[in-house]
Amino acid sequence: MEQLLELAKHAAIEAGKAIMEVYAQPFEVYTKDDNSPVTQADLRASNIIKEILKPTGIPFVSEEDLPPDRSQFKRYWLVDPLDGTVEFVNRNGEFTVNIALIDDKQPVLGVIYAPVMDRMWNAECGMRNAELLTPLGHSALTSSNASHFSIHNSAFSTKQERPFTVLVSRSHRSPDVDEYINKVLRPAHPDLVIDTQGSSLKFARLAEGSADVYVCYSKTKEWDTAAADAILRAAGGKVLRISDGQPLEYSKADYPNPPFVAWAASECR
Numbered sequence: 001m002e003q004l005l006e007l008a009k010h011a012a013i014e015a016g017k018a019i020m021e022v023y024a025q026p027f028e029v030y031t032k033d034d035n036s037p038v039t040q041a042d043l044r045a046s047n048i049i050k051e052i053l054k055p056t057g058i059p060f061v062s063e064e065d066l067p068p069d070r071s072q073f074k075r076y077w078l079v080d081p082l083d084g085t086v087e088f089v090n091r092n093g094e095f096t097v098n099i100a101l102i103d104d105k106q107p108v109l110g111v112i113y114a115p116v117m118d119r120m121w122n123a124e125c126g127m128r129n130a131e132l133l134t135p136l137g138h139s140a141l142t143s144s145n146a147s148h149f150s151i152h153n154s155a156f157s158t159k160q161e162r163p164f165t166v167l168v169s170r171s172h173r174s175p176d177v178d179e180y181i182n183k184v185l186r187p188a189h190p191d192l193v194i195d196t197q198g199s200s201l202k203f204a205r206l207a208e209g210s211a212d213v214y215v216c217y218s219k220t221k222e223w224d225t226a227a228a229d230a231i232l233r234a235a236g237g238k239v240l241r242i243s244d245g246q247p248l249e250y251s252k253a254d255y256p257n258p259p260f261v262a263w264a265a266s267e268c269r
Helices: 002-023 040-056 085-090 151-157 175-185 201-208 222-234
Strands: 029-031 037-039 060-062 075-083 096-103 106-114 119-124 129-132 147-149 165-169 193-197 213-216 238-241 260-263
Touching: 002 040, 002 075, 002 096, 002 106, 002 119, 037 040, 037 085, 040 060, 040 075, 040 096, 075 085, 075 222, 096 222, 106 201, 106 222, 119 201, 119 222, 165 175, 165 201, 175 213, 193 201, 201 213, 201 222, 201 260, 222 238, 222 260
Parallel strands: 060 075, 165 193, 165 213
Antiparallel strands: 029 037, 075 096, 096 106, 106 119, 119 129, 129 147, 213 260, 238 260
């Protein structure tokens, strides 16, 4: 598993380089059949990740490269090559590369890489860690200057220094989110603060302990959450369906997620 994680980290960094090349110049924005935006950066990143992961022999499923049927895959890569395309188009820097490994319908490995921040979060079963990468494209594999910190430890060290923090989507906030916050969260936390964040960076903040909960009613897909779900689980957090409080399911007949709430470790008792 460790070798697969290292390969996924490498793939995320290389995809990030390609994304930043597109980001640095004018680019076209296209609309897919589901009315979501896509750019050349999405497509280039997907192809790069696919080629790097190909030697593993593990089936590849990407938002931009979907197989006709994945039901026969017990184990497969699930990739969002550019999570936060709206943020990419708006040039606010809040987009990520997400790579997950699904095994028996569960995310067991996850990598989130934020190219603009040059920051990576990663986890596999039994491992709790994250990496801060410096400079761009030079990971801990090649740079002795890379610094490390523990998601598990930081999740508790920052809690006492801030108010109860609720994260919502920067681009896809809905009235249902505010209703959940006011009816479910605010009675127990009247002084809560609401912060906005793009892409899977919301999960990353939960994993490292700089926020407590992320409420999502927007239309997400499995590739949006799989890598982040694996990382948050490794950090002691949870991602639960609002309808019944059960964990998100993967390898369903179709890709859409139901509304969910993601909880930091400090809120999982």
